[in-house]
Amino acid sequence: MIRLGLCCIFREQPIKFRRKTAKSMLGLPRSEQLGVLASLCRLNAGALQQALRYCQAHGIGDFRINSQILPLYTHPQLGYRLEELPGGEEIIAAFARCGTFCRDHGLRTSFHPDQFILLSSPSEEVTQRSIAELNYQAELAELVAADVINIHGGGAYGDKEQALARLTRRLQRLRPQVRARLCLENDDRIYTPRDLLPLCLAEGVPFVYDVHHHRCLPDGMEVAEVTESARRTWDREPLFHLSSPRDGWNGKNPCFHHDFIDPADFPAVWLEPGLDLSVEVEAKAKELAVNRLRKDLADRVVLFPDGE
DNA sequence: AGCGGTCAAGTTGAT
């Protein structure tokens, strides 16, 4: 069964996640800050509920949750705890209901912390901030029943081997709630599947195979070969990423994402009968792209069912 | 109401 995933936002559905810039908040007294943050968090919990309902109804079995769903949660000056927000208990309950909804309907959710979260950095300060951020994401992941927190290898710092050795060491410092969800994904600049798979297999870190990144930054491995190795890193349903190039494979920069997925870019080996797989669709037309791909695949493979 | 410039965080590579 193939479970397609939607990433973070909607193109047409009126489902919006809200946030604020730190700059606009820093001048306010703490009580006003907390008031504004509380209303954003409450709104975003409601938007997440709507997003999950949409996915359930449309046979989208996976939803990636944006890290900013709790805006500025770990900001050095503006950071907060949900419990200290006005109406915090109700906000927590609203997120917990999202988790219950996912369990009831077999939906999967994931987090993808952005480029500032680095376990390979030589800087202890960067590492500590990153671990703090991962702790936050794991806390929220527990609340909404998400099983994936997916990051990249980070920088090379002039020596990939050493950087990956640092990353490996730092796995020991992660809380079980983080470690149980942490995954590593190949990127399109530095870390290829060939770089990451040995670490993932040795350390039991699930490998999120982004086939688009791999096609943009090839490493001599075949798609089928990476797919097979990636599967072995997962003790549950593997999660992969897929995109199509904006200007075609012969265009100027194939890394740019297209609005939609060209079904020809969907690897044939991912359609093998009996293979359960989550495929997050990184396409700018968002739910429209997932819905179209779902139609395109319908007669070739068993899909996560839509709620009738 | 509409517009353009800006947005917490790190790293790389183009200029």
Added chain:
DNA sequence: ATCAACTTGACCGCT
């Protein structure tokens, strides 16, 4: 030495 690109909008503050 500086700055855009990462994913890519959404938000802010000005008119």
